[in-house]
Amino acid sequence: LDEALIFEIGDKNTTGVDLPEPDTNAPNRLGGMERAADIGLPGLSEPETVRHYTRLSRQNYAIDLGLFPLGSCTMKHNPRLNEKVARMPGFADLHPMAPTSTTQGALAVIYQLAEWLKTLTGMPAVAMSPKAGAHGELCGILAIRAALEARGDARKVVLCPESAHGTNPATAAFAGYEVEDIPATPEGRVDLAALEARLGPDVAAVMITNPNTCGLFERDFRKIADAVHAAGGLVYCDGANFNAIVGRVRPGDLGVDAMHINLHKTFSTPHGGGGPGSGPVVFSEALAPFAPLPFVEKTVDGYELVEEETAGDHHQLSFGRMTAFHGQMGMFTRALTYMLSHGADGLKQVSEDAVLNANYILRSLEDVLFAPYADSGPCMHEALFGDKGFAEGMTTLDLAKGLIDEGFHPMTMYFPLVVHGAMLVEPTETESKAALDQFIGAMRSVAERAIAGDQSLKTAPHYAPMRRLDETLAARKPVLAWSDPGLV
Amino acid sequence: LDEALIFEIGDKNTTGVDLPEPDTNAPNRLGGMERAADIGLPGLSEPETVRHYTRLSRQNYAIDLGLFPLGSCTMKHNPRLNEKVARMPGFADLHPMAPTSTTQGALAVIYQLAEWLKTLTGMPAVAMSPKAGAHGELCGILAIRAALEARGDARKVVLCPESAHGTNPATAAFAGYEVEDIPATPEGRVDLAALEARLGPDVAAVMITNPNTCGLFERDFRKIADAVHAAGGLVYCDGANFNAIVGRVRPGDLGVDAMHINLHKTFSTPHGGGGPGSGPVVFSEALAPFAPLPFVEKTVDGYELVEEETAGDHHQLSFGRMTAFHGQMGMFTRALTYMLSHGADGLKQVSEDAVLNANYILRSLEDVLFAPYADSGPCMHEALFGDKGFAEGMTTLDLAKGLIDEGFHPMTMYFPLVVHGAMLVEPTETESKAALDQFIGAMRSVAERAIAGDQSLKTAPHYAPMRRLDETLAARKPVLAWSDPGLV
Amino acid sequence: MRYLPLTDTDRSAMLEMIGAPDVDALFVDVPSEAQLAGPIHGLPMHASEMAVERHMAKLAGQNMAASSVPFFLGAGAYKHHIPASVDHIIQRGEFLTAYTPYQPEIAQGTLQMLFEFQSQIARLYGCAVANASMYDGSTACWEAVAMAGRVTKRSRAVMSGALHPHYTNVVKTMAKFTGDTIADAQPAIQPKADNAGLISRIDDETSCVVVQYPDILGRLPDLQQIADAAHSKGALLIVVNTEPVALGAITSPGELGADIVVGEGQSIGVGLQFGGPYLGLFAVRDPKHVRQMPGRLCGETVDAEGKRGFVLTLSTREQHIRREKATSNICTNSGLCALAFSVHMTLLGEKGLRALAAENHRLACIAADTLSVLPGVRLLNDAFFNEFTLLLDGDARQIVRDLAAENVLAGVSLGRLYPDHPELSGGLLVAVTETTTEEDINALAAALKEKLA
Amino acid sequence: MRYLPLTDTDRSAMLEMIGAPDVDALFVDVPSEAQLAGPIHGLPMHASEMAVERHMAKLAGQNMAASSVPFFLGAGAYKHHIPASVDHIIQRGEFLTAYTPYQPEIAQGTLQMLFEFQSQIARLYGCAVANASMYDGSTACWEAVAMAGRVTKRSRAVMSGALHPHYTNVVKTMAKFTGDTIADAQPAIQPKADNAGLISRIDDETSCVVVQYPDILGRLPDLQQIADAAHSKGALLIVVNTEPVALGAITSPGELGADIVVGEGQSIGVGLQFGGPYLGLFAVRDPKHVRQMPGRLCGETVDAEGKRGFVLTLSTREQHIRREKATSNICTNSGLCALAFSVHMTLLGEKGLRALAAENHRLACIAADTLSVLPGVRLLNDAFFNEFTLLLDGDARQIVRDLAAENVLAGVSLGRLYPDHPELSGGLLVAVTETTTEEDINALAAALKEKLA
Structure with missing residues (x-):
């Protein structure tokens, strides 16, 4: 049976909620902006709604049905405990701008997750607010650009391997950079010699995925990082494939300056048919001061949310704000739950x-x-x-x-x-x-x-x-x- | 793809839970009953478990997938609010023998539901503990027998129409009665004349479904009831089809002495592939004193659970106990939620x-x-x-x-x-x-x-x-x- | 109304097709004096989801959730941790909103699950065959007594005094009507179950002996001895278990000679729920008794193409076929609870169940040691699994109520279970599971100490 | 580990097949100095589900859930009642655990839902085409500014001072790097939005004008006037909406001339969640702008048998095809939140959305009337939907904190949103929805009265 569209099943007089009939004669204070025309939205009763979406769902493939071998996407099992925890009222029913005295548990989640991401990557700082992997890449590249500009160094080029995820060049371009390819060796890794040859005063950064998209570990990563640093550039690592090394290898030990972590890959928050994701970014000492607002700090009085109002002098180098609130809290609770479950x-x-x-x-x-x-x-x-x-x-x-x-x-x-x-x-x-x-x-x-x-x-x-x-x-x-x- | 059995997929060393490894050398206080042999239970990891049951579920038909026209089964939509309410910790995580000072909200649910069932049926009493429709039938027939025995009247026969649900004769037999058929008219209703002819001092009760299993209302129900009462018998009404008349007709106005109500039919608690059900039984004045324990009463100090410990003199006629605790609380919360949603x-x-x-x-x-x-x-x-x-x-x-x-x-x-x-x-x-x-x-x-x-x-x-x-x-x-x- | 899809336009069109002037015309067979004129009085009008949820949440808030306080209640209902995936699975619409699998071609999900469930129960109980569930442990217990009567054609049941009093009451209530005779022993407050007393009651008229294992006081009777005694008189041994987790640590009743094993499955997957819905388990050791079993059975077969599949079978035992000659009147059972049990048991597996049982026992030993050294407190049991009886210097009923006011749920008093036995008034049943923490145990010890000082 | 199905036996067999002596041999390409010897330090070892759940529940318990107190926060995130069926549906494994629908033959569930979602948003916004979602309202806002630059080939954005300051900051942050110029007005504390001031900033270099509707102070600017002014200079009008429920009561931005409409969809189906995940909405009035849109688009097509179906389309705009020439770098978006929105909107329908909007407005009017008569309190707005600005005699930041200590969450202070504008320190944004009761309003009134006395 084909499933019709809601526009074919529903009508404008049916609804699946019980709300008081509006008093159409009541005075309003809408200042003359009140709607005249129909919107054109179909409504369904609750039984029809549940049936429509249940039937639709059955046309999907999903991890719950079988192996989902999408390379680079890390489609692993999504524990149901994580879903349960994310729905606890103290997390799910909490306003982002509630006074911090009433959100200490939530800030503790962000802080704890941030600490453990730093531990797992061996990096000294992390920005939690990026909303997905590509947003995290943007965060990393903006921090790199902010750091370079802070030292008056207006480099123009970002180097990416041909095998890079499309988001890498798109991000670099979105941040105002020119993108150039790095060639690969016949065995599927970055060609170190070619890279070294290209490095120079115009190269702001390289963006390298490690393990790379050929499924290989970049053996020479440390050498690449040293070469880039020697040439005055910075190293962005695409962390999409962090699942291969989590708990065994710390990217910070390889010379990375910034790396995003897809919580929806490595830490098992559900993909949901295309999102939401979550893309915290870890930073090296060189980039840490430029991290975006907001973030959570621990003080003697508890956890503090550092944002425009409270940032003050000690975070004046921050390159700004990437999103309205504090990031994907719903994914943080799930990821932290996952980390606690697995442990070291x-x-x-x-x-x-x-x-x-x-x-x-x-x-x-x-x-x-x-x-x-x-x-x-x-x-x-x-x-x-x-x-x-x-x-x-x-x-x-x-x-x-x-x-x-x-x-x-x-x-x-x-x-x-x-x-x-x-x-x-x-x-x-x-x-x-x-x-x-x-x-x-x-x-x-x-x-x-x-x-x-x-x-x-x-x-x-x-x-x-x-x-x-x-x-x-x-x-x-x-x-x-x-x-x-x-x-x- | 066929879904293998858990016994074919799992093994005795795999588990989907993380519990401490037992210390096999620790002393125990099992008094020599400790298990020696394997049980033979297969275990699966959580991902395998979720996948196994998700796949299995997709081989089922369900209301959520389409119309489910089983006559006499009342397969209606199951609102998801009811599921949410039943899972509130105050209901789901409550022990049946917790001190009643700590369960006042739960007792209020049972009391409120009982009151409304009495209102909807126009009957003065209700027993809440029966676990399903057939258990409710048993409850009703036992009350009838207790009432008859209390007046020293050991009648032996229960009359059922040929069109009755199989549970009716089975219940009567389980309660120690002989069962005889009542003939039907060509138009699908009980043959009043034939019934009257059969009535006599050996007939304990008639069991009639109304609306009946031919989908018809028993027009002569009141006359039937009067005739049965005149002959010294009692009237059991099978309430499986109450959904046809709920809110419009009160069985108490038709001369019913006992009727069970399938909460999983009329009041939309989910059938769950065959249960659990819930079968409260309403009683006439004649049967009310014989209702089983336990039940909930409202006092000036709050709600009281009347059971063996507290029943005392004023419930000495109760025919006993039908189940270990107070009935299907999980169904009560759902049914009450459903009633509140619909209202009168x-x-x-x-x-x-x-x-x-x-x-x-x-x-x-x-x-x-x-x-x-x-x-x-x-x-x-x-x-x-x-x-x-x-x-x-x-x-x-x-x-x-x-x-x-x-x-x-x-x-x-x-x-x-x-x-x-x-x-x-x-x-x-x-x-x-x-x-x-x-x-x-x-x-x-x-x-x-x-x-x-x-x-x-x-x-x-x-x-x-x-x-x-x-x-x-x-x-x-x-x-x-x-x-x-x-x-x- | 959000659950009613018909619009007034639909209703008019449908009435026209039917040829009825209005909906009242469809109720023409109902005598007019029995029809209500408008919405019934005494119920409120319909309400929004938000309003209903708030009302129910308020009532829920008036209860003390077990997990919110130190908690030691058992006596046939146990608080265990249930993995989140169990609830996820039972909420799948395809399981939740399906009916009894009468059309097997489109119900293999439920049927295969039931076959797996039956197999798990059979193994857990050490039996050949288990059914697809009963209402709960207490009704399963009566059904077992009734079945023993059919098998032995005798009607005298000998029941242990240490069977859960609610179960005993259910059996006695039914027996009053069926004419079965019940010989039940008194609860003997002693460190070991009174096997000798029980055995002495077995005679040539005895259809069955009913023993709980572990018993209501938490003791572990030697079933083998009772089985031998029963069998020598031609009676069946019925064993009742209300804590399936125990069977991860102790030998199964079937292995010890029980003929029928019944029990409450609530511990695995189902949850407390203030007493219901629960899960009645029912199994027989000897396959030749299958045709006397009550309840549904799922069996293996093949489809027209030879593919393995499952169907409800042997339904000639059941009421919808045999009517007054059925083995029981049961129809709807506890299907969804059986699913919850089966999912949880699959997650546990042999390894997990044994570890769970070990953890329960370990913590129960700690609790027993901690509590039994308090002044005014004595431990009754020689042996126990995760529940034991304390004898307090005082009225345990009142102490339980007093400690509840201090937010400690101390256990179930024997006085509540046995209101007619004043000599048991000092008894307190204390259950300990993997959810019990050492802080909980210490909180109970402190509260008891203060109360008994 | 409960999430890892491999047993040690499996691991050995697999290593043998691979020809590796041990798992370390598979990490041979990682320099040994970069490999950790054992489990990493600084994280605990693995824990049971029960232990983890308890830990997280403890943290959750340290937060004041919005529904547990009188609650009036808004400013871009609103507390609305979400029907239980919404969460049931988004927890279906087939939706929850699916990936981006790159294989349309086995992803029609997600794809048809996205097509329906896009259609709902287009109608709600009065636009021709909406995309399949962005991260949230603020990032959608920047993407709209960037898109306006591509369409007009200009780089000067004129932004209303009454745009949510977080949104303004996101745009400014991005503009610092892209070289776009941002002309933003100051927030004008006056009863009506400052249309004239905004219009005066539009010039021939202007790519777009960005206006919030209702604006951050709850006012309702006349969009038509701004649209005309922008269009006369060749600029696009971008309208930002952070409360979609409002569009059940007020005319849609598209109908009033907006070229790009973006917003936050959190109000419908998604919930508060401490700020994320939320749901960025993005639509264009003129279909000719479709190819400059960021993000995924789902379109209708047919399969090999001519059956209607849906696919992701026009992906030549996107990063995975166009790489550095893409319209945006966005990849993962807010698919599951879009589903939640779409289900909730389907339950509402035209009728329900209008009733919901009317109820929000009705209660907001009551709140405004109740609060504005208090001593030391003045209502700023001439007009509003469900949120308005109060001017308090005092520092609203401190008052909010003080009332929180009394379990009243009074609103969002303008001082927190505009830390650099001390003149706004008395401003308090108060949001009222269908979840607000009259008792809540009275509780806030009482608390404010006492505080300002």
Whole structure:
């Protein structure tokens, strides 16, 4: 059964709430701005609403249904305890501008989480307010720019590897920088010599993902950082893949100046179909003074929220404010709950199991799928494959859609750009060996069909809620909102 | 993908909880009863557990997914507010034997609900502890027997219509009575004359469902009650179908002595795949003194729980105790929340819409399906059809399985027994006209196939999670527990 | 009304299709004198979700939640930690809002869960077959007595005096009507359960012996001895368990010779809920007794394509088929509580259940040691699992009420359970679980010490 | 660890298959000096669910929940009643644990919801197209300024002084780096918004005018006038709304000429949550501006069988395709909050939203009348929706803190929002919603009266 749109089911006289009928003759104090025309919003009764969204939900794939091997996305299990904690009234029903005497527990959560993020990264400062990974990148780059400007050094260029997440160059550009590529070695890592050659007085920063998007640890990271620093630049590390090393390796020991942490990846806050995320940024000593407002400090009287009103002199270097309030509190409570659950020993096990699972997949499939960097040694938390060896006309997209028919969400496709027809598989640590074996079997089967040129793959999926969707049509004639004027 | 059993996925060393490792050398005070052998219980990690049950759940049909037209079962929408309220710590985290000074709010819930049940039924007393409808029936019949015995009147027979729910005769037998049938008139109601003829000094009670299981109101109920009373018997009314008249008709005005109320039907507590239910029983003056313990009374000092310890003289006639504690508190909070939400005006609308929806179905399908009592006038909350007119070999079961392929749960089948191939359809008031029209279209289509003798119906369902299941095999060679000894 | 989708426009169109002038015409069969003119008096009018939630929250706030204070109540209902994922799963609409799985093709979720549940209970109880649940432990207990009567064709039940008095009362209430004879022993306040006294009551007319394990005073009777005695007279042994966590530490009743094992499953997954809904468990050791069992049974079978699947089976025992000849009148049971139990038990597994039991016992030992050295306090039990009986110098009923006023919920007094036995008035049942902290124990000790000083 | 399914047996088998002697061998590329020897110092070891829940509950208990006291805070975050079914739906695993719908064949649930959400926002804002959400209102505001720069190819933004100061600060922070010029007016403490002052700042270099509606002081500026002025200079009008409930009572910005409408959606379905996650809303009146919009867009299409379906579209604007040439760097947005908003808005519908707005306004009028007659209190606003400014004889910052100690959360002081404007120190923003009772209003009145006496 197709699920109709709310605009097709509902009408303007139905509602799923019981509120007093407005007295349309009552005087108002809206100063002449009162609405005349209809808004055009459909309403449904509660039973219809629950049914509509329950049915819709069943057209989604989700971690709760199966392995979700999106490389670089770290789709791990979301503990239900975290959801319960985030809904405690003391956290969920708290106003961001309530007097701090009434929010000490919330400020303690932010402070504790900040402390542990600093501990886990080995960095001396952290900005908690960025709303997601890309927002965190922006925070880091702005701090770098503020620090450089504070020393009167108006550098213009940010260097990113070709394999970088798209957010890296977009962020640098958004912050007013020119972006240049850093080449990679044949084994999938940053080309240190080429980088050193490019460094100079115009280079503000390099942005490097580590472990990188080929699933490899940047062995030379420390050398890269030293070279950048020697050339007067700063080092931004994209922390999207922190899950591979959390609890085992501290980025601060590698020379990083700023790194964002996706709480919705490493610390298991739910992705929710595309957000909300949360992207705290840790800073080195060099950048710490430039961190944005607000933040939480611990004083003898309790926890203090440092914002415009209270920042005063000792935070005058802050580059400003990135968002209205204090960041993603709902994600902080979940992430802290997750950290408390795992503890130091559990987090170490997390990264070890994540890496073990990825290597198990890499080695189980390298005989059938082209694994460009398999000879470079173990991968970290994700395994990278390419489409070399597929029959003429068969693509990574076809394999992905075939995987849907096997009951799995596909891996990340066509990223990183450095590998043709890239397939980036990240199982995470919350998959059992049995689940991995099932997935490996499915991948093997679809890969063999792609190699053999099985044309039925071209029209996959066949057993999904929908057949292959026409994305070209959607972009050529965009229909972005319900437009039937006949809503009654 | 088939979902394996927990015994096939889990093992005895995996667990989804973090508890201290037991010190196996610690002394214990188990008095020599300590367990030696393994229990044989499989454990799963939390991610595996959530996934297992989430996947399993998706093989179920439910109200949240669509109309659930089981006649006599009243599958209406379950408001989520009720779930939220039942989980408030003051209700959910409360021990049944906590001192009553610490449970006044809970006792107030029971008292308030009891008062309103009495108001809605027009009856002077209610027993709250019965755990489900059948338990309520038992409670009512035991009170009847206690009352009769108290006056030294050892009657032996209970009369039930042929169309009664199976629980009625089973209950009467469980309480030590012989059961005899009451015949029905051709128009689907109790045959008053035949009943009167059967009454006599051996008849303890009649058990009548009203509205009855043919979906009709027993027009002569008052006359029946008067006749039974005149013959020295008592009147039990099965309240399973109370939803048809709630807020509009009070059974107490019709001469009822005892009636159970299924909170999980009329007052929308969720069925949960087969329970828990809740079956409070209202009593007439004649039966009130015999009601079971415990119950809640209001005193000047607050609410008091009357049980063995506190019952004393003024409740000496109570026939005893039916269950360990005070009844289904979790259902009481939900039912009271539902009553407060609807109020007197809303409950009246409930019964009116329930009856309207049923009549709409009856009149929309009577041209294609045999409706034995359609000429008797309007139905109440459910519409009854029979299989007359189906092609040779086509059965109600086939139609039901065909309905599954149309995306709907089937109606109640082969009940009541008085109509051949009975189909009892109860839409409830929480279905929209659009949902009814969709269902009617599906019923019409399947009915036409049954009449035409479409053989594909014999093997339906074709599009469900499973094909038709072999119930004979299950009963012939019962496999009632996982028995593989190989659990590791 | 937010739960009613019909609009007035819909209603008019539908009445027209039906051919009725108004909705009153649909109630034509109801005698007019029995119809109310308007909304019923005595109930308020409808209210918004916010208003209702506030009203109910206010009532909830008038109760002292168990987790908000030092808490030691047990006596058949135990406070345990329930993982958050349990509640998440039972709130899935597909489980919560489904009906009894009468159409197995679209109910495999519930059915497979029930099959797994039955299997878990059978193993936990050391039995061959368990059913798909009963209302609660007390009603399961009566059903077991009734079943023993059917199996043995005898009607005299011998009941331990250390069976939960509520359970005893439920059985006696039913027996009054069925004509079964109940021979019950008195509760014997002594360190060990009175096996000899119980065994001495078994005769050739005895259908069953009913023993609680651990018993209401927290003691651990030697079941093997009773089983042998019962079997030698042709009677069945019914064992009642009200704390399933205990079975992670002690030998199962089935292994010790029990014929029918029943119990309360509330400890695992269900929660306190002021007494209900709870979860009745019911199992038989010998598969030949299956056809005398009450309640629903889920069994394995195959579908038309040979795929494994599950159905409700052996329903010829049940009321909807056999009517007055059924093994019980039970219809709706505790399906959703069975799900909660099964999910929690799956999270625990063998390893977790054993660790949970060990932790309960460890803390109970600490509590017993801490409390029994107080002046005016004596520990009755030789042995116990997570609940034991203290004998206080004073009226335990009053002490419990007094300590409640000081925000300590000290336990269940024997005086409340046995109002007719003044000699038990000093008895206090103290339950300790993994949720009990050492601070809680010390708080109880301090309060008791002050009260008894 | 309860979240880690691998057993040691699994780990050994997997390492053997990989050909690695131990797990350390998989970290061979990490320089050994950067590897920690054991569990990191400074974090505790793992803990049980019960222990963690207790710890977090203790912290939660140290906060004063909004619903537990008379509560009047607003200033961009409002306490509204959220129906229980909203949370039920967003906790469905299929929504909660899904990723961005990059594979539309198995993500139609999220995609159709986003299409419906976009349609709801477009109508609410009186616009042609809305995107699939931004982080929050403040970041959406900056994105709108940046977009106006792209559309007009100008870089001077004129900002109302009555825009939420946090929003102004976010824009200014970003502008420092992008080189945009910000001309912002001062907050004018007067009964009506200073339209004339704002219009006077618009010139031929102006990319956009940014106005809040209702503004930070609760006033309702006449947008039409500003729109005309902006358009006559070739500038875009950006309207910011932080209280979507208001749009059930007042005319939408799009209908009044706004080119870009952005706002905070937290009021509907999302809740307070101490400031996040919230829901950035972003819409454009003219469909020709769609390709300059930031963020994700969901569009209608068909599948291979011609069935209607939905996909993310026009992604050539986005960072993962266009990298440094993208319209924004945003990737993850507020999908689940958009779902919560959309479910709540569907429950409300036209009828419910209008009734909700009317109820908010009715209670706000009562509050304004009750409070403004107190000695030492003056009502600033000529007009307002559900929030207004009081001018107190005293330092409102201190009064707010003092009343908090008496368990009354009186509002947001202008002194906290505008620390550099001592002349605003008497200003108190008071927000009133359907959750405010008359008892709450009286409690605030009593507390204020006593404080100002």
